[in-house]
Amino acid sequence: MLSATELDDPGYPRIRAHLERFRAARVPQPERGDWEEWQALLANRAYPKEAGPMAAMNFDLPNGFGTVSSALVAVAASPGFRSQTMWLHAEGAPDRSRFQGVDLYF
Numbered sequence: 001m002l003s004a005t006e007l008d009d010p011g012y013p014r015i016r017a018h019l020e021r022f023r024a025a026r027v028p029q030p031e032r033g034d035w036e037e038w039q040a041l042l043a044n045r046a047y048p049k050e051a052g053p054m055a056a057m058n059f060d061l062p063n064g065f066g067t068v069s070s071a072l073v074a075v076a077a078s079p080g081f082r083s084q085t086m087w088l089h090a091e092g093a094p095d096r097s098r099f100q101g102v103d104l105y106f
Helices: 013-024 036-043
Strands: 070-074 086-090 099-101
Touching: 013 036, 036 070
Parallel strands: none
Antiparallel strands: 070 086, 086 099
């Protein structure tokens, strides 16, 4: 997971609350368009009470601060035949906005 800190940083409440859920989820199959479990995790508004609402993957605070977009990126393990970087983007909170492919040009 990548957030405002280091990759998979357990010191960051959001990562601490959700990293194991992502690890336990079925691995996406981007080449088949199957990101279903990870999309559901990104849309989830649940959080550990002791961590507070900013530990939710998807949140809206009373002051207007909250999730405004989400992204899923697949990068091939090694370049070569049929490998392709894929990026899906939800322009809005992922429980209210549909993920759509982003055209990438290299």
